[in-house]
Each structure stands twice: as structure tokens, then as C-alpha cells.
Amino acid sequence: MATRIDLEVNGERHERDVEPRQLLVHFLREELGLTGTNVGCETSLCGACTVLMDGQAVKSCTQLAVQADGTSITTIEGLQTNGEYHPLQQAFWDCHGLQCGYCTPGMILAAADLLERNASPTEREVRDALKGNLCRCTGYHNIVKSVLAAAAGGES
Amino acid sequence: MYPASFEYVRATSAQEAVDLLAQNADAKLLAGGHSLIPMMKLRLAQPAKLIDIGRIAEIRGICEKEGTLRIGSLTTHDTIANSELVRQKCSILAGAANKIGDPQVRNKGTIGGNIAHADPASDLPAVLVALGATVHMLGPNGPRSVAAGEFFTGLLETALEAGEILTEIEVPACCEDGSGCTYLKVEHPASGYAVCGAAAVVKMEDGSCVSASLCFNGITPTVFNAWPNGGPLVGGSADDATIAAAMAELSIDEPMGDIHASGEYRVALARAYGKRALIAARERSGG
Numbered sequence: 001m002a003t004r005i006d007l008e009v010n011g012e013r014h015e016r017d018v019e020p021r022q023l024l025v026h027f028l029r030e031e032l033g034l035t036g037t038n039v040g041c042e043t044s045l046c047g048a049c050t051v052l053m054d055g056q057a058v059k060s061c062t063q064l065a066v067q068a069d070g071t072s073i074t075t076i077e078g079l080q081t082n083g084e085y086h087p088l089q090q091a092f093w094d095c096h097g098l099q100c101g102y103c104t105p106g107m108i109l110a111a112a113d114l115l116e117r118n119a120s121p122t123e124r125e126v127r128d129a130l131k132g133n134l135c136r137c138t139g140y141h142n143i144v145k146s147v148l149a150a151a152a153g154g155e156s
Numbered sequence: 157m158y159p160a161s162f163e164y165v166r167a168t169s170a171q172e173a174v175d176l177l178a179q180n181a182d183a184k185l186l187a188g189g190h191s192l193i194p195m196m197k198l199r200l201a202q203p204a205k206l207i208d209i210g211r212i213a214e215i216r217g218i219c220e221k222e223g224t225l226r227i228g229s230l231t232t233h234d235t236i237a238n239s240e241l242v243r244q245k246c247s248i249l250a251g252a253a254n255k256i257g258d259p260q261v262r263n264k265g266t267i268g269g270n271i272a273h274a275d276p277a278s279d280l281p282a283v284l285v286a287l288g289a290t291v292h293m294l295g296p297n298g299p300r301s302v303a304a305g306e307f308f309t310g311l312l313e314t315a316l317e318a319g320e321i322l323t324e325i326e327v328p329a330c331c332e333d334g335s336g337c338t339y340l341k342v343e344h345p346a347s348g349y350a351v352c353g354a355a356a357v358v359k360m361e362d363g364s365c366v367s368a369s370l371c372f373n374g375i376t377p378t379v380f381n382a383w384p385n386g387g388p389l390v391g392g393s394a395d396d397a398t399i400a401a402a403m404a405e406l407s408i409d410e411p412m413g414d415i416h417a418s419g420e421y422r423v424a425l426a427r428a429y430g431k432r433a434l435i436a437a438r439e440r441s442g443g
Contacts, residue, residue, distance in 0.1 A: 003164055020164035020206065023193075042157040044194055045346060047260060056234070056263040061157075062193050063264065066164055067186075067210060110259065131348070132258025 005069040009034070010078025018065045024058075025049040027065035028075060036076035036105050040134075047133030050106035051075050057113035059132070076105035079112070088112060088150045097146030099137035107133050111147045120151050159196035163205040170215055170294050170323055176207045177319045178296055183207050185321060187230055190257075190265040191273035215268070215323050218242060223329055225249075229268025229322040234259070236267060245329035247440075248337035248355060252283045255341050257348045268322040271307065274314045274378065276412065277349035281308050281379045282371035283339050286355040289327045295320035305384070311377035334366075335359040336440030338433045341373075342425055344416055350374035351417045352425035356433035358394060360441040365394040368437075370430055375411050375422045382406060382430065394438050403431040 002017035009032060016031055028034045028051065040048030042061050049061040052074040079086035088108045091097065098104040107130060114121060114129035121129070126147045127140070135143060167173035177183060184203035186192060187210055195201040209215070209230065216230035218239050225246055227236065236242055237254035256262055256270070256279050270280050271291070284291075284304040291307045293300050296319050304325075307315045316322060330337055341353040353373035359366040368389040370382040388402045406427050411419035 001163060019161070021159045021161055023158065026158075042197065044190065044257075044261065047258070050260055053263075057260045058264050059260045062190055064164075064186075064189065064193065067189060067208070113259065113263075129259055132260045 003066050003069075005066055007068050007070060008072040010073070010075060020064060020066050022065045023061055024051070024063040024065050024068050024073075025060035027068070028060060028073070031065075034075050034077050038102055038105060040102070040106075045132075045134070046103070047106040047110060047130075048103055050109045050133065052109055052112060055113070055116060057110045057132075074109070074112075076108060079108065086112075087153050088115070088147065091146040091150035091153065092143075095142050095146040095149050097143045103133060103135045103137075107135070107143055111150070114147070115151055121147070123148060157197045159193065160199060160202045162196075162203055164208065165205065166208045167212060170209075170212055170321055173207055173209050173212065173321045174294055174296060174319065177321070180205045180207070181318070185209050185272075187269040188232065188264040188266045189269075190261055191269055191275070209321065215321075220245070220329065223332070225327045225329055227267055227325045227327065229324060230266050231268075233257075233262035233265050233267065233270070237262060245331050246287065246327050246337070247331055248283055248287065248339050248357065249280075249327055252279045252339040252341075252353075252355070255279055255339070255343070255348075261348075267325055271325070272314060272316055272322055274308055274310075274312050275349070276311055276377050277344070277351070277353075277374045279339070279341065279350055279353055279373060282353055282355040282373040284325065284327065285379045285381055286357045286369040286371040287327050287330060287337070288369070289325055291315075291322065292324040292326065293320045294323050299323070301326075305379075305381060308378045313378070330357055333359065334361065334442035336437040336442075338436040338440065340429045340433045340436070342429060352422055352429055354426065354429040354433040356430070356437040358389070358434060358437040358441050360394065360438060363393055365389045365392055365438075368394065368434065370434060372408075372426050372430070375408055375426050377412060380408055380426070389434070394434070396435060399431055399434045399438075403427045403434075406430060 038048040040046035044062040183205035215228040233253040242250040289304040372380040413419035
């Protein structure tokens with residue numbers, strides 16, 4: 001039995017009937033075609049599926065789409081404004097904060113939650129905030145550098 | 157990885173959730189979903205119906221009443237970890253909430269869901285037992301309360317009965333009565349779950365220990381309360397040597413062992429981290 005949900009994704013309102021067991025990540029990817037949100041471990045560990053729900057980072061593989069009813073979701077596709085990269089996206093580019101890119105949307109959205117709470121975090125705070133996001137390419141140094149660069153850019 | 161199909165219904169009040177539970181014997185309550193949804197995806201749980209309680213405002217939030225903090229069962233770990241009230245008046249709880257999982261998990265996971273699930277490697281159970289917290293529930297026969305020490309009854313088992321819903325967790329404002337408190341954890345590097353979690357609450361007066369509680373997560377199938385009847389520190393100075401001697405004598409029957417840590421190793425961790433937690437708690441106490 002389908003349940004009607006009404007939510008905002010990247011500023012656009014969507015009303016859809018969803019099966020209660022549909023996970024938010026599949027709703028975003030398959031119903032709305034927003035494939036920037038990746039499916040990684042599917043067990044709430046890797047953070048590749050991280051999106052912002054009402055401004056807070058959540059793992060969309062561990063939320064049902066019906067739980068997102070009435071909320072405002074931001075995915076990686078919703079970060080840029082008027083064709084300009086979000087400061088975090090630009091910083092990941094500038095600091096080479098990615099190799100394969102699979103973890104990148106989740107990393108950027110987890111970092112966006114951090115910078116919203118703490119505009120000038122220490123390196124330790126950045127690492128703590130990214131604890132729920134795994135990178136399998138190189139490790140985390142350039143990712144952390146990117147977040148710190150985005151924070152420093154926001155201050156000037 | 158989809159869960160099996162289920163019916164979905166939303167409750168708008170705690171009483172409505174209780175009524176819906178009464179009508180649906182094989183229903184489960186859905187709060188943040190961070191214990192239940194992973195279990196449903198792995199088909200370890202396959203409820204026919206989910207009653208979503210995630211929007212019930214009356215069981216969410218933190219307030220102070222008569223020297224205790226009242227924490228609604230739907231309050232997220234993130235809210236608890238960042239609450240000025242909790243940080244000031246019950247710092248061990250804010251600290252433990254901040255050690256759960258990762259930021260995304262803390263943004264959605266709730267204190268009620270956490271303790272109702274009663275994972276032996278979770279962080280809050282030992283802290284709540286060490287604090288002498290009280291768990292409030294609502295069921296078909298009205299409200300009911302139990303001490304946290306009686307709430308956790310076994311591996312993934314609690315005193316919460318079928319048909320009941322957790323409404324509130326009441327914790328003493330321990331930082332205000334001269335007590336010092338500390339939660340230390342050795343966490344599994346991938347999952348963040350406690351291989352050993354040590355919660356200590358120590359109250360000193362004029363250099364003498366008035367009370368000391370010490371509880372562990374991750375060592376036994378449910379919270380291990382080292383000193384349910386007072387323990388060896390009470391009446392003494394609780395100096396480092398006394399604490400070290402007490403921990404050397406700590407005995408834990410049938411500790412859990414798995415590929416991550418043997419039972420013997422977990423007991424060794426409990427002794428080491430119990431000692432550190434007690435010393436830190438004593439140093440933070442007012443006396």
C-alpha cells in the first residue's frame with residue numbers, strides 16, 4: 001500500500017506515492033533521478049549516501065522515504081547556486097580532495113553540516129565530523145584540507 | 157537492500173501509539189530508525205507493521221524538573237550531546253551521547269530507540285545505570301517507571317513489555333551534587349560500537365567517598381554493574397592505590413568474546429578503563 005509523501009528536494013517540491021519500505025536513497029536516485037547520492041555499504045557505515053535533511057547530515061540508506069515526508073532535503077546536486085560551485089565543491093576541486101569521487105558527495109554534505117554549526121573548525125574537529133564517511137582511495141588528508149580551505153574561504 | 161514489505165502508520169501522540177500497538181500485535185515502533193531499519197534490511201526483524209512515532213512532539217526534548225533532567229525518548233543523541241543543560245548538569249550523558257556512532261547517526265538516532273534496542277555494545281545503558289536513571293513508559297494500563305538498573309534485562313532484552321512505549325528518561329543532575337562522572341570507551345574502529353565502555357560516577361565529601369558507581373558496556377550481554385551494593389571505595393579516600401586495588405580484584409563472570417576481542421581481553425580492558433574512569437570521576441567531583 002503506497003503512502004503519499006510531500007517533500008522538498010533541492011528547493012523543488014515533490015509529491016509522490018511511495019512504498020513504505022522504499023529507502024530515501026532509492027527514492028532520490030530512482031524516483032527523482034538524483035544519482036549524485038551514492039549507495040555504498042548499505043549498512044550505515046560508509047556515509048556515501050549522506051544527504052542533508054532539514055540541514056542535518058543523515059545516511060539516506062538508513063531512512064525510509066516516508067520518514068522524509070514534510071522535510072527539506074539537499075543532495076549534492078542542490079549545492080551549487082547559479083552555476084557556481086558551493087565553496088566546499090570548489091575547495092575539493094582546488095585541494096584535490098577526491099580521486100574516484102565515490103565518497104565525495106557524502107563527504108561534502110557531512111562537511112556542510114559541520115561548517116553550518118562551526119564555521120572555523122580545527123583539523124581535529126573536521127576529522128571527527130567525517131568519522132561517518134569512508135574513503136577507499138587515498139585516505140583523508142586532502143579531504144580534510146579541502147574542508148579547512150572551504151572554512152577559511154568562508155571567513156574572508 | 158530493501159526491508160521486507162510492511163504496513164506503515166503514523167502515530168500523533170504517545171497514547172495513539174499505545175492504542176495502535178494494542179491493535180497490532182506484530183507491529184514495531186519506528187523512531188529514528190537507526191537500530192530497526194538495519195535489522196529489517198538484514199531480515200533480522202520482519203515486522204508486519206511499523207508505527208512511526210518519530211513526529212510525536214510530547215516525547216521529544218529536554219527540561220529540568222526538581223533536580224533531575226527529563227529527556228523525552230525521541231530526543232536525538234545530537235541534541236543531548238549539544239544541550240547546554242545536559243553538558244552542565246549531567247556531563248557524562250552528553251559525553252556518552254557524543255561518542256555514539258558518527259554525526260549522521262547521532263542526528264537521527266534517539267535515546268529511546270537506543271535503550272529499547274539494548275545492544276550490549278551501545279553506549280548509553282551503562283551510563284544510565286551508573287547514574288541511577290529512571291525509565292518512564294506508557295502502556296495499556298497507563299504510565300509505569302523502572303530504575304535503569306532493572307530496565308536492561310539481557311541481550312537485546314529490556315523490561316519494556318509488548319504494548320508499551322518509552323516516553324521519558326529521567327537522569328539526576330549529578331554534576332550539581334558534588335559528584336564527578338566520566339564515560340570512557342574503547343571503540344570498534346569500523347562500527348564505533350563499544351568493545352569496552354566504562355561509566356563511573358563518584359561522589360566525595362571532605363575527602364571521603366560517599367558513593368561510587370561503576371558500570372560497563374560491551375563486556376557482558378547486558379550492562380555489567382560492578383558495585384550494585386556500594387562497592388569498596390565508599391567510606392575511604394578513593395585514592396589511586398585503592399582504585400587500582402579494587403580494579404585488580406574486579407571479577408566478571410562469562411564475558412562476551414568474539415573475533416574483535418576475547419572475553420579475557422575485554423575483562424582486562426574493563427579493569428584498565430574502569431580505573432581510569434574512576435580516577436577521572438573522582439578528580440571531577442566537588443569533594
